[in-house]
Amino acid sequence: MSTSPIERAADSFAAELARHRTGRGLSKKQLATLMGFDPSYVSHVEGRRHRPTEDFARRAEAVLEASGAIWQRFREYDELRHGRSAGIHREPAVPGQWLPPGTGLVVERESANLTYTDEGYHCVIRRELYNAGTEPVTRYLIRVAVDRYPNDPGRSNRHHREHPLTFAELQLTAYRYDGSAREPMHWRAKHDRDAFKEIWLLFENSEGRFPLYPGDRVTIEYAYRVGSDKWGPWFQRAVRLPTRHLAVRLDLPADLDPKVWGAETSLSSSEGPLRTAIQRRDGGERVIFDWATEDPPLNARYRMEWRFRSLPPETEPDGPGPGVRVRASDRMRGIGIVQRGHDLLRQPARQFDLPREERVAREVVERLSAVLARLDELHPFTKGVGIAAPQLGHGGAAALVRPADRTAEPVVLLNPRVVDTAAETDEQYEGCLSFFDHRGLVPRPLRIDVEHAQWDGSRVITSFEYAMARLVAHEIDHLEGHLYVDQMAPGVPLVPIEEYHDTGHPWRY
Incomplete structure (x- = not known):
């Protein structure tokens, strides 16, 4: 440390x-x-x-x-x-001074406006950009993400599979402002998923190209629409470029009696309330909520949420109504998975006495199997998934590991121990059912050999490679009283799940 x-x-x-x-x-x-x-x-x-x-x-x-x-x-x-402590006064940063060649764009000011009407949500983003790099900028990446039921990811995933967000319904428009002139910007899709779109705004149109050259400034504005059938009660801004000023405005109907609050997260701190207050302004038929911050840190995330108090709560059998946020760890806790801080997660599991305790071991494995099936309704485990008995409050040395292929049978591990590992390792981001609000970068060997018991007490050695080696090693850690955070290099930060962008993708080898 x-x-x-x-x-x-x-x-x-x-x-x-x-x-x-x-x-x-x-x-x-x-x-x-x-x-x-x-x-x-x-x-x-x-x-x-x-x-x-x-x-x-x-x-x-x-x-x-x-x-x-x-x-x-x-x-x-x-x-x-060099001894230039933070206590020594320095002039405020000026774009370009503190950034090395090759850095690229700086957002000098961003304003985001979200308006709700009977037709749904209309979002307008305006950014004042400065090219602090050494090359002309010819495109700018934007993201549009929706989540109809943020309290219930399983329901939201099913909903967006059946009713995917389309580019046509976005009605995306984009413009470049340079002084008094306004030029339309063409755009091109980069990623097209059910609830997530990445789009390149191009510094060009049918009349020609207008790159942003080094040292120049420009304002861009883009707007899109999303129906209320696909947008839940939340709006989020993530700081992905150096940014000097960030402002958000929510424009909501007064007759719905809106209640708004917010939270922020950075790579170095867990989620907490917004550091600056949201300002409310009533204006007849509309209520305006304004929030702003100066010099937000890179990779910070700011989220505003609301509920309409004049509407009855929506019936959701597996969770609370809209506007009531449930953390990912709370969803796991809700199906019986114990969370980080529970004493059992730090205790080595007890070996089963097989075959004498075969019946007990089978009952534990059945419980693990039932929870594994329930997990598929809560999250897309495209990297594979595992669960160990201590995570269900049982002290026995049993775990199940299923590869990314959901049709594959889970591997049953009874009394396992690692007997050999490959010298070659890699680092990938891991999650944990008992610590599901974050992801962490963990080094693991690319192959492990595991000795484990059969139901009759005999023992076999199985070799696991790549993704399965990582999954199995993670579960054996649980049985030895360890969490993946114990395997991370000192000082490597945890990434909030909201900032982790590889959900839905397998590990790369």
């Missing part, structure tokens, strides 16, 4: 580097090749054995296109290393 500010800043740099590397799907060796470094050097920096250099930080920032995040972590470390 770091004991000094310099060590903590170095840890923060290593964590930011690892997060962007894995987000791009690169191994340490691949990143080193792109940066022109020896592969061991990247490994040593992420492992805190080497401190970052300015050249290393600049190359990592440029290769990973981290929007200034890696460079900012290096500057924080470098200032402490």
Whole structure:
């Protein structure tokens, strides 16, 4: 554990580097090749054995296109290393001064307006952009995500599969403002999923191209519509580029008696209330809610939620009505999975005496199987899923592991122990049913050999590779009284599930 500010800043740099590397799907060796470094050097920096250099930080920032995040972590470390403490007054940051070449765009101001009417929601986003990079910018990525039932992910997933969001219904429009002139922007789809769209806004139209050149500024505005049948009572802004000012306005009908609140999360802190208050302004038939913040940290997430108090709560047999937020961990707790902090999760499981305790062991496995089936209604486990007896409050050494293929039979592990592992490892983000609000970057061997018991007490050795090796190792950790956070490198931050963008995708090998 770091004991000094310099060590903590170095840890923060290593964590930011690892997060962007894995987000791009690169191994340490691949990143080193792109940066022109020896592969061991990247490994040593992420492992805190080497401190970052300015050249290393600049190359990592440029290769990973981290929007200034890696460079900012290096500057924080470098200032402490040279004795320029945070207590020394510095002039406010000016776009371009603190960002290295290759950083790209800075959002100087963003305003987001969401209006609700009988026809649904109309969202207008305006951003003032500055090109702090060295190359012309020709496109800008935007995201549209919907979640009709944020309190019930299983129901929401089913709903959006049956009623997917379409590009046609979005009625997306986009414009570029330069002084008094307004130019329409063409757009192109990048990702098209049932409840999630990624779209490139292009700095061009049928009349020609108008790139944003280095050192230039421009304002873009885009708008879209989503019906209330697909949009639940929430609105979220995530800070993905260096941003100076962020403002959100909700425009809601007064006759529905809206109640609005908000929360914020960053990579270094768990969810808490908004640091600045939401301002309410009543105006006849409409109620306006305004909120703003200055210099929000990269990767922060700001979420505003509401309920209409004049409407009766919707009947939801598996959860509360709209406007009442349920954390992911609460959904797991609701089906009987004990959560982090429970004493049993830190105790080694008791070995079954087989075949004498075969009946007890089979009953435990049946309980695990029943919960595994229920889990499929709550979350898309496209990486596979496992569950261990201690997570259901039973102290026996039993676990089930099912690969990503939902039609496959789960592997039953009784009294398992790892007897051999491959020397080669990789790092992937893992989740845990007993700690489901976050994801964490965990190193694991690419192959493990596991000795485990059969019902008759005989023992066999099974070799697991890649994703199954990771899943099995995770469950054996549970049976030994460990959580995945125990396996993470010191200083690597947990990622809130709302900020984790690889849900629905298998691990990459």
